[in-house]
Amino acid sequence: MFSKKTQDGALPPSKYRMGGKHFKNDAAFVKTAVRDVKRLERYCALGTDSRLLDWGCGAGRLAVGVREHFGRIADYHGVDVQPELVEWAEENLAGPGFRFTCVDVSNERYNPDGTPERTLSAEPGSVDVFYAYSVFSHMNDEDTPAYLQLIGEALAPEGRAFVTCFVEEDVPGWEENPEGYGPLEWKGRLHCTRFARWHFEDHVNAARLAVDRFEYGRETDGQSLYVLRKR
Numbered sequence: 640m641f642s643k644k645t646q647d648g649a650l651p652p653s654k655y656r657m658g659g660k661h662f663k664n665d666a667a668f669v670k671t672a673v674r675d676v677k678r679l680e681r682y683c684a685l686g687t688d689s690r691l692l693d694w695g696c697g698a699g700r701l702a703v704g705v706r707e708h709f710g711r712i713a714d715y716h717g718v719d720v721q722p723e724l725v726e727w728a729e730e731n732l733a734g735p736g737f738r739f740t741c742v743d744v745s746n747e748r749y750n751p752d753g754t755p756e757r758t759l760s761a762e763p764g765s766v767d768v769f770y771a772y773s774v775f776s777h778m779n780d781e782d783t784p785a786y787l788q789l790i791g792e793a794l795a796p797e798g799r800a801f802v803t804c805f806v807e808e809d810v811p812g813w814e815e816n817p818e819g820y821g822p823l824e825w826k827g828r829l830h831c832t833r834f835a836r837w838h839f840e841d842h843v844n845a846a847r848l849a850v851d852r853f854e855y856g857r858e859t860d861g862q863s864l865y866v867l868r869k870r
């Protein structure tokens with residue numbers, strides 16, 4: 640069991656930190672995690688009695704933020720497709736109120752040999768706060784609407800989903816690694832997936848979700864933030 644304070648708990652080694660240069664330095668890693676937990680508190684009513692699903696959790700960056708800000712909550716559940724990251728998180732961050740699950744589902748970038756059977760590993764109506772940071776930024780245009788549908792099913796009636804993705808006006812509906820876009824040279828499958836705003840919001844709408852908040856372009860590498868709720 641870890642102590643309430645981050646300085647007494649482990650941080651993932653830098654090779655396990657997804658999200659590029661932004662999360663390499665320890666102080667920045669913890670700072671972004673706490674910033675996001677505070678935003679979940681403000682925008683999605685995250686509190687100590689919440690059930691939080693951190694989808695695409697990597698090695699558990701957000702869990703570090705929850706530990707730092709709240710100590711613990713009712714249920715932090717981190718889910719990812721990369722076994723080595725989830726194993727690290729299980730060994731170093733799991734404890735009362737914190738659990739992790741590895742799902743062997745397919746993502747062309749992170750788990751190309753996984754099964755096409757999609758799952759969030761959550762019971763219907765069981766999630767108060769859903770968090771997916773830089774996950775739809777690496778997702779194809781078939782998985783995206785299907786997972787939005789699953790998010791709608793997993794959310795509790797008053798639940799909220801906090802997700803980031805690349806969206807722009809006046810671009811094709813969905814594109815992989817758009818040339819000359821953003822701060823990086825995109826390499827390899829699904830390094831950057833960008834949606835036209837109307838197209839992403841059509842997927843949101845089809846999943847019977849509504850947009851509660853939209854903030855353009857201020858997240859990692861220029862992603863935008865959506866807070867979604869059930870309709």
Ligand SMILES: C[S@@+](CC[C@H](N)C(=O)[O-])C[C@H]1O[C@@H](n2cnc3c(N)ncnc32)[C@H](O)[C@@H]1O
Nearest residue numbers: 657658695696697700719720721746749772773
């Ligand atoms: C860029 S990383 C972001 C990690 C973390 N959310 C953060 O902000 O520190 C994207 C993560 O999404 C995970 N991922 C991609 N597709 C997934 C899926 N279908 N189910 C669960 N995790 C997935 C990847 O394995 C990877 O860890």
